[in-house]
Amino acid sequence: MCASRDPPPLLLLLPLTLLALQAPVCDGACVEVDSNTEAVVGEGFQLGCISCKMRGEVKAEARVDWYFQSDGNVTHIYSYEDVQGEILDPRFYERLAWNGSKNTRDLQDGSIFILNVTDEDKGTYTCIFRRKLIYDHYGFDTETNKTIELEVVDRLTRGMASILSEVMMYVSIVGLQLWLLVEMIYCYRKIAAAGEEALRESEADGGEDTRSTELPEDPPPPPKPFRRKVILSTTESCMLTTFDPS
Incomplete structure (x- = not known):
């Protein structure tokens, strides 16, 4: 009878590899995280603005608008729509860059990046998500606002x-x-x-097996048979000698 052999490990990994290659690529989960609020003079800073859809399978289109409020004046500084951004405030020309969702109209990350932060950038920033959910027979408009109070410091603490x-x-x-x-x-x-x-148990079992395999001792020799001696008197011996039956 031939002994069975286990398959090589590489053959076991082959089905898993094929399943991994055939699995569809899944989109990353959306998590809303608050933006940092402290920027350093002369360095770059990201204004985070994330608005996740409640149902990821629903198609949608979104537009993101950023507003800046300083000394009581509110200014529309940036707009992003149809995969294209536009800087609307001259104070931020060549200093603002889109750092949100790329190559899609279904925006969920509307973050922007400020280059070379100055003291004048301190103030209140408002991010507004205007999203349109597209269903089979109608559309539904939603709006989400997020506010960031930005502080500008000389050194990050x-x-x-x-x-x-x-x-x-x-x-x-x-x-x-x-x-x-x-x-x-x-x-x-x-x-x-x-x-x-376990070692003690094995030693105990081994001792019992040794005693059971020992040969029994030789039995004692049987007793010798008892022999009675008949002692004849001198007279009887003489009579036996002289008696002649003829």
């Missing part, structure tokens, strides 16, 4: 929340390492104890 989060991250890492070390020691001791117990 870390907030207390950032410091605490970093400290907690290191504490978590150290705690996990200590927990793993304790678990490893516990498992090692448990495995060692189980091995010693």
Whole structure:
């Protein structure tokens, strides 16, 4: 009878590879994240504005408009529609760039990037998403507003929340390492104890088998038969000698 052989590991990986190649490419999930609010003079800064659709399978078209308010005056500074952006405020000429969704009219990320931040950029920025959801027989218009209070500083300072989060991250890492070390020691001791117990059981089983295979001792020799001796007196022996039946 021939022994069965396991298939090589490469043959097991082949079906998984084919499935991965045939799987469709999925769009990344949309997550709304608040924008940073502190910019440094002379550096670049991104004004984040993300508005996710409630239902990703519905087709939509969106337009994004940015407004800037400083000293009580509200100015329309930027507009993006039909995969094309336009700077509307001369103060931001050659200093604003689109950094949102690319090559699509279904916008979900309407972020812009400010180059070479100045003190005059401090103020309130408002991002307005005007989205039209397209159904089979009608369209539905929605509007979402997001406001950002931008502060301009000479040097970036870390907030207390950032410091605490970093400290907690290191504490978590150290705690996990200590927990793993304790678990490893516990498992090692448990495995060692189980091995010693198994060794003792095997030694006990081996001793019983040895005693059962020993040859029995030779039985004692049987007792010799008892022989009675008949002692004849001198007279009887003489009579037996002199008696002649003829």
